[in-house]
Amino acid sequence: MDADIGIIGLGTMGSMTMWQLAKAGISVIGFEQFGIGHDRSAAGGESRIFRTAYKEGSNYVPLLKDAYKLWRELERESGNRLLTLTNGLIIGSPDTSEMKNVIKSIQEYDLDHEILNREEALNRYPQHRLQADEQIIIDKLSGYLRPQLSIVSAVQRARELGAEIYSHTAVNHIKSESDGVSINAGGEVFKVRKVLITAGPWAVNFMRDLAEFMDVRRLVNAWFLPRKAENFNEKKFPVFTRESEGFYYYGFPSVDGDMVKIGMFTTEKSRISTPDSLNRAISMEELAAFTELVNKDLPGLYPDPSRVNSYMEIYTADRHPIVGTSPGDDQIIYLAGFSGHGFKLAPVMGKIGAELALNGVTDYQIDSFSPERFMKARLI
Template sequence: MSNLKVAVVGVGSMGSMALWQLAKAGVEAVGFEQYGLAHERSAAGGESRMFRTAYMEGADYVPMLKAARCLWQELEAETGQSLLTLNGALMIGPKSDERIANVIKSVEEFDIDHEVLDSTEAMERYPQHWLEPDEIAVLDREGGVIRPEMAVFTAAERAVELGAQLLENSHVDSISETESGVRISADGIDYEFDKVIVTAGPWTARVFPQFSNYLVPRKIVMTWYLSKRLGDYSPENFPAFGRVGGEIHTFGIPALEGTMTKIGSVATFGDVEIPEDLHRDVELTELGAINREVARCHPGLKSTPSRISVHMDAYTVDEHALVGPVSSSGNVFVLGGYSGHGFKLAPVMGEIAKDLATTGATSHSIAHLSPERFAN
């Protein structure tokens, strides 16, 4: 394996973890990042992400999520950084909702440490929430919060410590297959590799135009709210949460720095035609739905945000990622289109990328993420 040379194009959420896993496996790995490390232009921004194993998107993800948790803790142990806080995660919504049914299936099928609370029990234990009578809350005790920018930085820096090369502010102009492997042209310089892993986030469809009808970058807006009782929203008292059944699907993160509580909308704020030109202004009218949900469901919070940040991610038409080979030679791979719910999976995706590049296969179940489902 020491003779294998692998490139990672895009050292963000997935790319940083792929670089770490490749370097850890003794592979000669080079990461190309068009901006600085842990930049704010894509989906890794916003200071926090929810980690959950009771999964609304389907129980198929649970084995990967459990593996991801172990790898998050492995990265922490290797670096001494605190990246994952397992303070629990609440999944809230009508019991009849399909997404809540997926949560129940996840916890029962995979023996996740959990508790199911009816609306009265949930509000007694977590008065920061208001629930409708027909709603339940599933406490996922294996869930919590991740620090995304620090995670990207930590994984990439660890990869460099292990021997990887990181080329920041390096723009990849082309990726082309050759008789012996893959050539990358970046800033006027040609590089030769055996394998290439493309983890380009919102730029994925630009690298692979064949997916342009199925994959689009979208604007994400994150919002933070103030409270007179900050202690109620500390990690010790306020688990991360995801909520369905209201006007919009929302999520929340405790006040990690002791100031504001992050309550966000899973809804996106329009397609982004040119990722470099992401429009960062937000009109007050765009925040109407999230502010109404905060006013309805979180009586202890001021119902207009005190902080807003804008990011973007790539969304597929079925909101499941593209993971696998995209060339007949098997030398080029894509990991993209995570549709707003991928960061928690990042370290296991890095392991999958390493597996694919080194052996052509992985023990993780990724058939539902195959790029072939969108083949033209």
């Protein structure tokens, strides 16, 4: 055996799983097709929101609370500042299912929060132009993460603890055998006991059994200059998510004293056929959509983006990740399909991935992420 555990893809989930395994003293080997901390897949673009009052479901809250602790642990171990709490604004009409889910999370887990009616919200956060029916819920355990620095920090820490890292080394294929899994990468064959698939947008190449339940999507981020920079610093302009007139978007304070980043949630139109076909050029139509949104809702920003870029991510059919042992092969563990909201969860997902690889089980409640849910859907 070249190592006990092999990891395919050292981006968000792979780096954190490697850190957890190395901490546990397990021999682990990881492969990354690009450089560590690159911005060519799901983790690029400078910032990611951390939030706890969760519109995607209250079952995520215990995971998020542990993720928070692990982010702080990684900060201590690496000496790098990764998570900055700013509060988080959740903006929308109280009638939407997302706002109802946020309230459910708050109530079930007694989360620290504030609810501002429209008038209070406009006084406190005049940067946002609100519709007549909109309110703001403030999630107190919310802020932004530094994605690429987080990945580099986790990989570096894992290396210090004995992990073996192959960057710029694409895995071509894996083969499960009676006594472990062989990994064909960079012209060599490596043998490990178990393999974790953390290949992000490329995961589908290693999860053919579930390919029909996943699609790769392109996401565009745009950066805007403020008319008055001090109004958009992290004290005055917390991270936010907003549903306005059926349209979802999110934003960040200026993290470098300069530009404010805005991102839009995906639509059916964002699907791309393969990760290798990602078009990084931004169309005039996409630029116009951002300009229209800023003109409508964020009058303190100049409406023409000064920087734009595109990234990608795998979405599953139900927008929840696939975390668990492969249904047909207990030597292979899936950690994929994070559907646009996985970054904040990464260290706890790394812990879960490590536990699944070592023991085949975890105490975390992950039934709703199991690969089998899609297998059952196929049978029905």
